[in-house]
Each structure stands twice: as C-alpha cells, then as structure tokens.
Amino acid sequence: KMTASAQQLALASEASSVKTPYLVLGIIITVIAIIFAFLKLPEIVEDENPDQKVSNDNAFVRAFKHTHLNWAIAAQFFYVGAQVCVFSFFILYATEAAGIDRQTAAWYAGFGVGLAFMLGRFVGTFLMKFYKPSNLLAIYSIASILLCMVAMTVSGILAVYTVIGIAFFMSIMFPTIFSLGIKDLGSDTKFGSSLIIMSIVGGAVLPPVMGYIADVATIQIGYIVPLVCFAVVFVFGIYGHKISDKSLNKF
Known part of the structure; x- marks a missing residue:
C-alpha cells in the first residue's frame, strides 16, 4: 500500500x-x-418572407415538425457523447489496453489523436467534392463502428492506433450533421440551429455511462458506448437526413 x-x-x-x-x-x-477576433466577418442577413414569419410561441412546435432536424438533434447528441468518451478515456484506455505509461499515453492523446482529427477533417472536406456529405458521413460512421469493435478486442500498441483511427473518422461528423440538419428549414433555421447546438449535452451525459461500464467491467468493454453512438450517426447518414414532404410544406 x-x-x-x-x-x-x-x-x-x-x-x-x-x-x-x-x-x-x-x-x-x-x-x-x-x-x-481580428477578422472582419460579413454579417449574415436573412431575407424574410412575411408569410413565413412565425412567433416565438409556436417556433418550438414548428421546428420539431422537421423530421430530419429531429434526427440531427439525436445524431449530434450521440456524436458529441462519443467524441467526449473517446477523448476523455484515451489515456486510461491506452494504459490498460496497450500497457504503456501515462506520459506516453498523454503524448499520443495530444499529438496522435489531435493530428488524426485534424487530418480527418481536411481529408473529409476534400472527399465531399466527390461524395455526398450524407454518404461520406455514413461511410465514416461505419469505419468508426468497426474500429470500436477492434478497440474492444485488441491489445498492445495496435489498440492505441485503433482509437487514433476513430478520431480520424469522427472528425467530419459534427459539421456534417449540423449542415444536413438545418437544410431547407426556412424560417425555422435559427431555432433549429440552436436545438442542434443544445444537443451537445450528450458530451456530459454519455461519458459517465462509459465510465460506469469501465468500472464494472473494463475500459475496452466500455467502447460499446461510442459504438452505439456511431450507429445512430450512421442511421442519420443513410436515412435520417432525408427531408420529408411534410418538412417542405408550410405549416
């Protein structure tokens, strides 16, 4: 002792x-x-159609009539939860699954994960010139799911690189979910945007779940949490992002 x-x-x-x-x-x-802070960004002025103006009283109800927005809120909730889980538990995972010391794990967290996340964003942005954002989101989600499965079973330095790979593939998810979620919202765009932003509370809700699983089982088993999260993002990418006829109607 x-x-x-x-x-x-x-x-x-x-x-x-x-x-x-x-x-x-x-x-x-x-x-x-x-x-x-020193950049002069142009002010966004939205053209308002008097027929489409809505009061604050029914804006909340109207926003939730957009099914793709509902899916985006759910997808963003689970994505941010997955991101915080992967980042927050990386050092613990690396020390237990790979058997490396905390200092080395911290180096991988700061530079390996950070670099992979940055490169993934640039590569993903480039690939969107050739693929629909929704399709690329689904592909990246599948890759993240598969890597979570690997992270739950392997050990050694391969485990570390597996999680770094997850960071690469989840890099485009936040902005892609956001842009798909506010598409064609019309006068509900501002309110819909705020709802998607509020869904980042998933980053506070889901990590304790992964932590509990890590306590009662192992940190590797805990990767079932981000796996499920990426599955929700995948469903959004292949189905949930689609704009229903009801969303296109004026209600």
Missing part, C-alpha cells in the same frame, strides 16, 4: 505527464481565437 506522500508524488507525476500536450493545444486554440 502506498503512503500518503507516495500517493501525492504519483498524482503530481501523472498531472505533469499531461501538462505539455494540453498546453500546446491551449496555445493553438488561443491563437485561432485571436485570429478570429
């Missing part, structure tokens, strides 16, 4: 091991924020 001083030393060592990658990420985010 470790003494109190030894426990404090171990905790300090663990905190120090993740300091550098998160410091680098913080600096990058700060630089990006400063750049956007």
Whole structure:
C-alpha cells in the first residue's frame, strides 16, 4: 500500500505527464481565437418572407415538425457523447489496453489523436467534392463502428492506433450533421440551429455511462458506448437526413 506522500508524488507525476500536450493545444486554440477576433466577418442577413414569419410561441412546435432536424438533434447528441468518451478515456484506455505509461499515453492523446482529427477533417472536406456529405458521413460512421469493435478486442500498441483511427473518422461528423440538419428549414433555421447546438449535452451525459461500464467491467468493454453512438450517426447518414414532404410544406 502506498503512503500518503507516495500517493501525492504519483498524482503530481501523472498531472505533469499531461501538462505539455494540453498546453500546446491551449496555445493553438488561443491563437485561432485571436485570429478570429481580428477578422472582419460579413454579417449574415436573412431575407424574410412575411408569410413565413412565425412567433416565438409556436417556433418550438414548428421546428420539431422537421423530421430530419429531429434526427440531427439525436445524431449530434450521440456524436458529441462519443467524441467526449473517446477523448476523455484515451489515456486510461491506452494504459490498460496497450500497457504503456501515462506520459506516453498523454503524448499520443495530444499529438496522435489531435493530428488524426485534424487530418480527418481536411481529408473529409476534400472527399465531399466527390461524395455526398450524407454518404461520406455514413461511410465514416461505419469505419468508426468497426474500429470500436477492434478497440474492444485488441491489445498492445495496435489498440492505441485503433482509437487514433476513430478520431480520424469522427472528425467530419459534427459539421456534417449540423449542415444536413438545418437544410431547407426556412424560417425555422435559427431555432433549429440552436436545438442542434443544445444537443451537445450528450458530451456530459454519455461519458459517465462509459465510465460506469469501465468500472464494472473494463475500459475496452466500455467502447460499446461510442459504438452505439456511431450507429445512430450512421442511421442519420443513410436515412435520417432525408427531408420529408411534410418538412417542405408550410405549416
């Protein structure tokens, strides 16, 4: 059993091991924020049709009549939940499944996962020139599901690269779900957008579920949570994004 001083030393060592990658990420985010602060972005002015104006009282009800918006809200909820699960539990997963130390795991988290996520976004954006966003979303979701299955069964350094692969394939999901969800909403676009943004609460709801599974079983079994999440995103990509005739009607 470790003494109190030894426990404090171990905790300090663990905190120090993740300091550098998160410091680098913080600096990058700060630089990006400063750049956007000085950019003069054009103001978006929406052409309003008087016949399509709605009151705040029935905007909520009207928005939910768009079936593809409902699917987008659900898909975004589960996607953000999956993303937070993968990112938050990466170090724990890497140390248990791959048997590497926390400092090495932190390096993979800061640079391996971050780089894969960035590259996936650029590659995905390029591929959208040749594939429909919904089809690419479905393909990326299937790839993420398969990698989750692998992550639940393999060990060693392959396990680490498997999760890095998940980061690559989930990179395009947030903006793609958002854009498909607000398509053809008309006067309900602003309210629909806010509903999709609010669905990021999934990032707070689902990680505790994965954490509970990791406690009662293993962190690898816990990857059933992001697997299910990506399955929901897949359904949205092949079916849920479609705009129904009811959504196109004025109600």
